[in-house]
Amino acid sequence: MLIRLYRVTDKFGVLAIKLIDQFIQHLLSGATDLVRFILWVIYSVVGIFFRMARGVLNWVGLVEGGAGTRAIQDTVRLIQSPQSVSAVMARRAERSRMRQDASVNQLIEDPLKTQNRVLGYIILFMGFALLGVFLWATTPRGNINIHTTNLTLPPNLSIVQGLSPTLPAILNTAIPTTTPLSSLLEVRGSIAFVVREGGQEDIWVVNVGDNIPARLVNSSADDRDPAWSPDGSKLAYASRQDGNWEIYVYDLLSGDTLRLTFDLSYQGHPSWSNDGQYLVYESYQGENLDLYITPLDGSQAPIRITENPAPDFSPSWSPNGRQVVFTSLRGGTQDIYLFSLDDPRDEVAVNLTQTDSRNEDFASWSPNGELVAFSAYDEGLSKVFVTSLQPTNATPQVLERGKMPSWSPDGAALVFIVDSIDSTHLIVSPVTQSGIATQVIALPGGSYGSVWTASPLPVEATRSNGLPLAVPADLYNEQVIEFSTEPRYRLDTLADVIAPHPVLSDRVNDSFNALRERTLTLTGYDFLGQIEDAFWRIDRPPQPGEARRNWHMTGRAFAINRNALAGFPPPIEVIREDIGVETFWRVYVRVAEDAQNGQLGEPLRAIPWDFASRNQGDVEAYNQGGRLREGVPSGYYVDFTQLATDYGWQRMAASGDWRANFNAINFWLFRKDDGLEWLDAMLELYTEVQLGGFASTTNP
Numbered sequence: 236m237l238i239r240l241y242r243v244t245d246k247f248g249v250l251a252i253k254l255i256d257q258f259i260q261h262l263l264s265g266a267t268d269l270v271r272f273i274l275w276v277i278y279s280v281v282g283i284f285f286r287m288a289r290g291v292l293n294w295v296g297l298v299e300g301g302a303g304t305r306a307i308q309d310t311v312r313l314i315q316s317p318q319s320v321s322a323v324m325a326r327r328a329e330r331s332r333m334r335q336d337a338s339v340n341q342l343i344e345d346p347l348k349t350q351n352r353v354l355g356y357i358i359l360f361m362g363f364a365l366l367g368v369f370l371w372a373t374t375p376r377g378n379i380n381i382h383t384t385n386l387t388l389p390p391n392l393s394i395v396q397g398l399s400p401t402l403p404a405i406l407n408t409a410i411p412t413t414t415p416l417s418s419l420l421e422v423r424g425s426i427a428f429v430v431r432e433g434g435q436e437d438i439w440v441v442n443v444g445d446n447i448p449a450r451l452v453n454s455s456a457d458d459r460d461p462a463w464s465p466d467g468s469k470l471a472y473a474s475r476q477d478g479n480w481e482i483y484v485y486d487l488l489s490g491d492t493l494r495l496t497f498d499l500s501y502q503g504h505p506s507w508s509n510d511g512q513y514l515v516y517e518s519y520q521g522e523n524l525d526l527y528i529t530p531l532d533g534s535q536a537p538i539r540i541t542e543n544p545a546p547d548f549s550p551s552w553s554p555n556g557r558q559v560v561f562t563s564l565r566g567g568t569q570d571i572y573l574f575s576l577d578d579p580r581d582e583v584a585v586n587l588t589q590t591d592s593r594n595e596d597f598a599s600w601s602p603n604g605e606l607v608a609f610s611a612y613d614e615g616l617s618k619v620f621v622t623s624l625q626p627t628n629a630t631p632q633v634l635e636r637g638k639m640p641s642w643s644p645d646g647a648a649l650v651f652i653v654d655s656i657d658s659t660h661l662i663v664s665p666v667t668q669s670g671i672a673t674q675v676i677a678l679p680g681g682s683y684g685s686v687w688t689a690s691p692l693p694v695e696a697t698r699s700n701g702l703p704l705a706v707p708a709d710l711y712n713e714q715v716i717e718f719s720t721e722p723r724y725r726l727d728t729l730a731d732v733i734a735p736h737p738v739l740s741d742r743v744n745d746s747f748n749a750l751r752e753r754t755l756t757l758t759g760y761d762f763l764g765q766i767e768d769a770f771w772r773i774d775r776p777p778q779p780g781e782a783r784r785n786w787h788m789t790g791r792a793f794a795i796n797r798n799a800l801a802g803f804p805p806p807i808e809v810i811r812e813d814i815g816v817e818t819f820w821r822v823y824v825r826v827a828e829d830a831q832n833g834q835l836g837e838p839l840r841a842i843p844w845d846f847a848s849r850n851q852g853d854v855e856a857y858n859q860g861g862r863l864r865e866g867v868p869s870g871y872y873v874d875f876t877q878l879a880t881d882y883g884w885q886r887m888a889a890s891g892d893w894r895a896n897f898n899a900i901n902f903w904l905f906r907k908d909d910g911l912e913w914l915d916a917m918l919e920l921y922t923e924v925q926l927g928g929f930a931s932t933t934n935p
Contacts, residue, residue, distance in 0.1 A: 467690025473503035509556040569594035644689035711749035740790030759827030768794040780898030789916035820902035823872035836871030860894030
């Protein structure tokens with residue numbers, strides 16, 4: 236088989252060399268010495284290759300000198316000396332005569348030679364066939380339109396010089412095209428939402444189909460709870476710009492802002508009537524959170540429409556103007572209720588959800604008034620639900636994972652918030668038509684409260700001149716001293732803080748001090764001036780239920796006083812939150828008694844968890860680690876968990892045995908790990924030798 240393969244390749248080589256030979260002879264007639272030299276070098280390399288190949292085959296005893304080698308030799312001689320053409324031609328004629336004599340003397344041709352010739356033809360045919368198939372398969376098919384554009388380069392810029400050392404060269408870049416807008420967003424309009432950055436809440440707006448939001452309300456205080464008027468020309472919202480929570484209305488066309496309520500108590504979460512003449516909102520008066528209606532022109536005093544002792548909040552006015560849905564804790568559970576203005580008796584309000592396993596909130600009417608959307612935590616996840624009002628006891632259906640839904644202007648979709656680990660996403664999902672959920676825009680983590688209007692945002696409406704999301708000034712400046720020897724960081728004392736060991740790592744102490752100062756401002760007293768724990772020495776043994784690798788040992792954790800749950804009233808309240816498979820706690824700090832008039836904080840909207848009930852003879856409460864309290868405590872509170880998050884301090888999840896072990900509840904524990912694992916955080920304060928058994932070891 237090797238002999239046949241060689242003979243076939245030898246024939247191809249002879250054919251190629253003869254063609255090249257004729258081409259070279261044509262070039263040599265007018266070639267210069269430089270061209271002859273280059274051709275001589277090329278053919279010398281080819282000749283060396285053939286000699287090496289033939290030497291290998293001669294060594295294994297397969298072939299002798301072939302025509303391909305002789306042809307190369309003759310061509311090289313021709314290049315070296317064009318005057319020897321006659322000698323070369325004479326040698327070729329002599330070899331031709333000798334081959335003819337051999338063919339005459341050979342009476343019978345060797346059968347093997349015939350087989351080789353046939354095999355060569357077959358291989359040659361297959362080679363051309365494969366080449367044709369390859370060309371057919373790689374040739375683009377279909378109509379191809381090629382548009383050419385005449386480009387004019389600056390006189391001092393050549394194509395080679397176009398590769399700038401500072402700007403990367405972009406090759407074969409496609410012409411930018413407009414991204415097709417999802418069918419869910421074809422209704423256009425604009426969406427307002429709340430962004431929390433730097434510990435402050437502001438209202439932003441983005442035109443649907445755009446990705447550059449603008450700050451709509453630009454006060455230095457908290458602004459939230461946006462609500463579009465029916466025609467989209469005004470935005471109602473709640474703000475603390477005058478010291479306490481009040482309702483304001485911003486006119487997008489004129490740029491004027493109207494303060495609608497005047498009361499030291501809390502007001503929030505407005506919703507418009509269908510004619511744009513009234514607002515319904517929540518207000519905390521007489522130590523109770525209820526719903527009120529007020530005219531936009533201020534022609535009469537606000538009218539109270541709910542009077543149940545339990546909190547009523549988050550109202551949404553129906554498109555027909557005769558009904559209001561809202562959230563209430565009446566009955567001991569958090570449900571969505573329907574209130575009729577045609578029969579304005581609080582006791583006949585209809586419970587639309589009637590569930591004990593989840594806490595519903597943020598109800599929103601569809602534009603046709605037939606559906607109501609809301610959100611609730613269900614099985615550890617925040618979900619968006621939709622329920623029909625015909626009949627009023629219809630079972631709510633889960634739409635998507637998310638929270639705080641609001642309807643599109645055409646009623647075909649819902650826009651809502653989906654939180655991820657480090658950001659928030661504004662998502663639109665279809666309700667009455669087919670389609671898939673679509674992201675409108677990605678927002679900073681902690682954003683919420685989106686509302687949609689059909690009207691696009693006027694250019695003159697943005698007081699921030701259309702600037703993108705601003706990054707506020709840092710809430711604190713962590714001044715760190717790094718040492719050249721291990722360990723690189725040290726502990727720093729917390730000034731005037733009462734604790735067993737009032738020190739934290741130099742990497743986090745400034746953020747704690749800033750959080751302490753901010754908490755003092757918002758609550759009216761030094762809540763973090765006395766804490767239960769800060770730093771633990773490495774040899775301190777944990778109590779039952781406490782982690783052996785405790786974050787207190789890293790100097791990156793502190794614990795508020797867990798005994799603050801006791802008192803009349805207690806300084807803190809704790810709300811249970813089941814997220815995923817873990818249990819977390821949200822801590823609310825009661826503001827100072829001399830500020831319980833609305834100047835600081837806001838009322839609670841959830842029933843706190845009662846840990847003391849586990850020791851009061853209630854078997855079920857004992858098994859469940861406690862139970863909900865009988866009602867919502869009165870007064871004003873600050874969300875300390877949110878406040879700590881603003882400064883980088885994260886709450887800790889309860890351990891798996893928290894129901895049976897009080898030390899494992901962890902509602903009091905906050906840490907600032909800055910993305911470090913526990914061992915890495917320890918190595919900032921200790922060497923591996925000092926860590927002893929805590930240090931990781933190599934497995935054998």
